Amino acid sequence: MGLARYPEPHTSLRDLPSDATRAARAGASGIWAGAPARAVVRALLAALPGAPVAIVLPDGEEVGNGVRPIARVRVADLRTLLGLLGPASDLHFGDAYADGRIEVEGDFLGLLESVFAAPSDGWLARLGSHWRWLLRHGNSIRRARSNVHHHYDLGNDFYALWLDREMVYTCAYFPTPAASLEDAQVAKMEHVARKLRLNAGESVIEAGCGWGALALHLARHHGVRVRAFNVSGEQLAWARERAEREGLADRVEFIDDDYRNVRGTYDAFVSVGMLEHVGREHYGDLARVIDRTLAPHGRGLLHSIGRNRPLEFSPFVQRRIFPGAYPPTLREMVALLEPVDFSVLDVENLRLHYAHTLEHWLARFEAHRDEVARRFSERFVRIWRLYLAGSIAAFRAGSLQLFQVVFARGRSNAVPWTRADLYRP
């Protein structure tokens, strides 16, 4: 009955190519002033007591923490260094890293994890919190489409480089940490299907279906009909093509529309990785959609990145990665279901599975970094490396959570007696 200890990191960034020479070059062209720079560095390191990090100034001087560093952060110039002390320091860090004005030698992931684990709940996570509202992107129906386009329409070929075979871009479920990413994404879809207790012939609505893997899995393996909504044109094209090719187009309908326009009544409602993009101000809309569409005996599942305490995504993630996104606390997720009298049946936190999923993604991404750089740019590669590695660190450090919430109508007794059936071979 011992704890399944979190496994050693699946991948490490220790062996990533170092760009120290480039940083030194950038530094050489900047304005430089030794004394203020050292004061800034001491302030930065004071916010990370005991973190095994050293900062290397443009003149080559290394300032440490009294601990043997696992990573060295080379900063090219004073302007970059000062930006790290100001508001939205993580956005400055991200942009400077993207430009090569900051380089990290050594254990990049370990560095980020130290930052997220800092007592302030993370330098990246906290310093910018008071001006985060400036970054907020709304999620009106029009805006939601543009926000989704920003991230998900980068090209299916790009995502195919580093996602699993089924193109599932959400947290996988690893029955054991040694499972492959391909197997873990199938296991996740099966875990979700079991939690929904689907019966052959039932109808399912999916809000936010990505490249359609879950909808197709449910139709193929559980004999249900699925209507799957999405507003990413690139993803929908892929999903429809796949449904045709696999002979499932008569059972799975991919619909290019906002979740708020779902109509009809269904036996199950499922949404995996969309709630992050809904925005708190629209949780009532989502609740009304579920209330309007779920049959009296229906079951629902919401799967979302979350937090232990309310906090926006970092400015870097909001600005460069997911405009309009917000990771709810579990309190906020279940509060959504209160006004419509839904009953929460089951909550599972899969935080460490998301860290592990991201480790697989990052390793595959790095294996294709040259292709990505050719297709986009070096800067793009570096932004995505920081996003993936930063996400691993945030899930490992407990700054981000992953909640799966199963629910039914308050009056429904068509609910599972126990959860044992989820774990039958």
Next chain:
Amino acid sequence: MGLARYPEPHTSLRDLPSDATRAARAGASGIWAGAPARAVVRALLAALPGAPVAIVLPDGEEVGNGVRPIARVRVADLRTLLGLLGPASDLHFGDAYADGRIEVEGDFLGLLESVFAAPSDGWLARLGSHWRWLLRHGNSIRRARSNVHHHYDLGNDFYALWLDREMVYTCAYFPTPAASLEDAQVAKMEHVARKLRLNAGESVIEAGCGWGALALHLARHHGVRVRAFNVSGEQLAWARERAEREGLADRVEFIDDDYRNVRGTYDAFVSVGMLEHVGREHYGDLARVIDRTLAPHGRGLLHSIGRNRPLEFSPFVQRRIFPGAYPPTLREMVALLEPVDFSVLDVENLRLHYAHTLEHWLARFEAHRDEVARRFSERFVRIWRLYLAGSIAAFRAGSLQLFQVVFARGRSNAVPWTRADLYRP
């Protein structure tokens, strides 16, 4: 993968002795006015559209609902009838039932379930809600002791008549609906132990330990040391005597003190059926106790009756059964853990298991009703019958929930990889 449909009620009150003659007698002595009485009855029935219930007036006239009744409610006099329309109607119903001014013939449980399932979210549940604050009993350390004494110190012999062998007075866990109550209470303790992922030699704090069954189970079967807190003198005496008799007194310490006085550091924190008695205004106290006592790698479990939407217990339950009690929503339970940065790992809703547990209790209680009446009074028997049957109805109708919430510190990665180990034979 079909749903485990909720089984047919384990027990029915159809065969309870009818006290119709007594009601008729009481009616004969009351003031009577036919026309206003019929108006009141029509108003009552209008609040229960389609409910298979008839009301029998003191003059013997039966007023129905257009549906074939499964139960007839005989009302002795106009005063009693009028009380059912006023505020705290459920308290009036309870007191009138206790006195024999109201009698129920037929399916008592079915009647109560119809009431809880009514569209208004229940006549008993709703009508009195606007003056419920008048009934609130505080839970200061002194008051908490007196509130607990009110219910739990009725005498161990009384509870032994109808609880299981281990004297567990909280929701059982039935691996299948056919399991015995004895087996289901042991299964519950094992389910809780597994959720806590205990290792031999670890230390556990239990807040609110009842007659000590869980503490003794954990020590005996999981090799842990337990410090168990309670403020019910009767329960503690029993628990200590049992620990001595079973040779576990060196590993289980039963402490006569309030949970707010817990000191020390422990590997696990568990509280089963105490949160209902804590009171919302003291959730912060409980959170601070957990934060103060849980080791960095520790695991915790809160098990509590709850609601889908915020609502006090009915005036009847607050006044006659559990002074100071409040059933939180899941939102309120997890909100308790936010300020201290705990991470919710797992939530399970065992609502139908509590309905089933109560069915066992009620059947055993009815089998001993004559002993209970001799020891206390006929009125006591009727209050407890209403409390037990009303609770079954409330859990069946979804008016009450039962949440088990597992948590760990936000920074702890010593958390289970999956939940599969909970379901290994």
